[in-house]
Amino acid sequence: MERPFFAYQGRASELSGARSLVTISGDEEVIIENCRRILECNEIKCSVSSRGFLVDIWGSDLTLTSFSSGSVSVNGKIRSVSIEKRSSRGGKE
Numbered sequence: 904m905e906r907p908f909f910a911y912q913g914r915a916s917e918l919s920g921a922r923s924l925v926t927i928s929g930d931e932e933v934i935i936e937n938c939r940r941i942l943e944c945n946e947i948k949c950s951v952s953s954r955g956f957l958v959d960i961w962g963s964d965l966t967l968t969s970f971s972s973g974s975v976s977v978n979g980k981i982r983s984v985s986i987e988k989r990s991s992r993g994g995k996e
Contacts, residue, residue, distance in 0.1 A: 923953040930981045933960050938975045941967065949977045957987040 924936040935953050942950040942957075944967045949960045965979035 923956055923958075925953075925958060925984070925986065927981070927984060930962075931978060933958075933977045933981060933984055934974060935977075936974045938970070938973055941970065941975065944977075946979075951975055952989070955989055957989055959985045959987075961985075 923938075926934040926936075928934070935951055935958050937954045938951050939954060940952040942952060944950075944965065946965055947961065947963060949965050949967060951958050960977050960981060960983075962982040963980045965977055965981075967975060968978045969976045
């Protein structure tokens with residue numbers, strides 16, 4: 904049985920009360936919407952700040968393939984994704 908596919912890219916800011924939207928496509932792509940800043944990106948780790956959250960993507964052969972309209976796409980062999988809530992002052996809660 905084929906699984907249904909649902910995509911809502913580029914519209915996270917239109918969702919009422921939404922801070923950010925993280926879309927994981929298998930183990931090859933992660934899209935983070937409402938990205939504020941790219942903190943680090945190399946072959947094994949990519950970190951971005953996204954509306955009150957810190958998103959870390961770990962893997963191998965990671966590349967940042969797009970950064971447009973506040974969205975960022977990380978491609979490569981994704982091993983893990985972690986999301987940490989940040990306080991409004993930029994520190995940990």
